[in-house]
Amino acid sequence: MDFLLPPIISFLLTVISIPPTIAFAKKFKMLDNPRTRPHPAHTQQRIVPRAGGLPIFIGIILTMMLFTPFEKNTIGILTGLIVLLAVGLLDDRYKNLSPYLRLLAQFIAAGAAVWSGIGIDFITNPLGGIIHLNTSPQLILLADFLAAIWIVWVINMINWSKGVDGQMPGIITIAAIVLGLLSVKLNLLNDPSQITVVNLSFITAACSFGFLIFNWHPAKIFPGFSGSGICGFMIAILAILSGGKLATAGLVLLIPATDFAYTFFRRILEGKSPVWGDRGHLHHKLLEQGFSHEQIALFYILGSAILGATALSLSSSGKLFAAALVGTIILGAILWLNFFGNYSRQRDPDSG
Numbered sequence: 001m002d003f004l005l006p007p008i009i010s011f012l013l014t015v016i017s018i019p020p021t022i023a024f025a026k027k028f029k030m031l032d033n034p035r036t037r038p039h040p041a042h043t044q045q046r047i048v049p050r051a052g053g054l055p056i057f058i059g060i061i062l063t064m065m066l067f068t069p070f071e072k073n074t075i076g077i078l079t080g081l082i083v084l085l086a087v088g089l090l091d092d093r094y095k096n097l098s099p100y101l102r103l104l105a106q107f108i109a110a111g112a113a114v115w116s117g118i119g120i121d122f123i124t125n126p127l128g129g130i131i132h133l134n135t136s137p138q139l140i141l142l143a144d145f146l147a148a149i150w151i152v153w154v155i156n157m158i159n160w161s162k163g164v165d166g167q168m169p170g171i172i173t174i175a176a177i178v179l180g181l182l183s184v185k186l187n188l189l190n191d192p193s194q195i196t197v198v199n200l201s202f203i204t205a206a207c208s209f210g211f212l213i214f215n216w217h218p219a220k221i222f223p224g225f226s227g228s229g230i231c232g233f234m235i236a237i238l239a240i241l242s243g244g245k246l247a248t249a250g251l252v253l254l255i256p257a258t259d260f261a262y263t264f265f266r267r268i269l270e271g272k273s274p275v276w277g278d279r280g281h282l283h284h285k286l287l288e289q290g291f292s293h294e295q296i297a298l299f300y301i302l303g304s305a306i307l308g309a310t311a312l313s314l315s316s317s318g319k320l321f322a323a324a325l326v327g328t329i330i331l332g333a334i335l336w337l338n339f340f341g342n343y344s345r346q347r348d349p350d351s352g
Contacts, residue, residue: 172235
């Protein structure tokens, strides 16, 4: 029962905050308008308020302050969330800030978290044993660098996975629940430090689910960079705090992770900057095949749930094998859709 109250309150805070956020976004012209804000990744022509990070921020911050101890880590998380919210709202207002400025904000947020002591102390060797990263100043520096890269990578991966309604908050809800259940398991194994992580995980999941209700197609509000940045930041932090369970988070997020990796290297091979958007994501290709927003969102959600359940029951070596196998299948599907998608695209009935 102690784990139920924080997510209930965070859910209610998020849901209650969304209607005034919509009004706020309309008043200050934080709108996704394809006519005045053209972008190759647009998937619909409706005018929809952005600023979705604001209600998620409110739900996480207020509940976090109520139910988790105020420690040095808390300062790092708060600082990171504030930076991502501020830059995200500016991006919503001034029509797409430079992606390099957004990237800088991500590194500042990650740096604040690492400075506060959120770091990768060890890595589980899939072949057996544990590799400790806190035994020398050089290894600690390497661990901090890896933690910062991990945080920025997850933020961008989630940011690139918000192309259709319901997609991003659905993925985050599942990922946060899985990390929360993992921390419950560790807490039952006599690790009392995991209580805070359990609360943070379920708070994040509840906020994301509250946002999902309003983001389901046809969405009444879009997450914007602030929403995806905050959610990605929290998942990355939770994966570290839950005992360095990056492999678990990586397996849950395997579908967006594979799409991210393919898109990143595809853009580089095409001579383009990897941070500039296009219509080559998996969700774009599925839309071209005739799938609806709801179907694509459910694909991501159910896929993440199945992979999450798998991650909770596998050993480190098992997770590596599962990630390699499923990642290869997903990559094969992405390649097929990119190069042979026209052959499987749904067509209008022939008029005869």
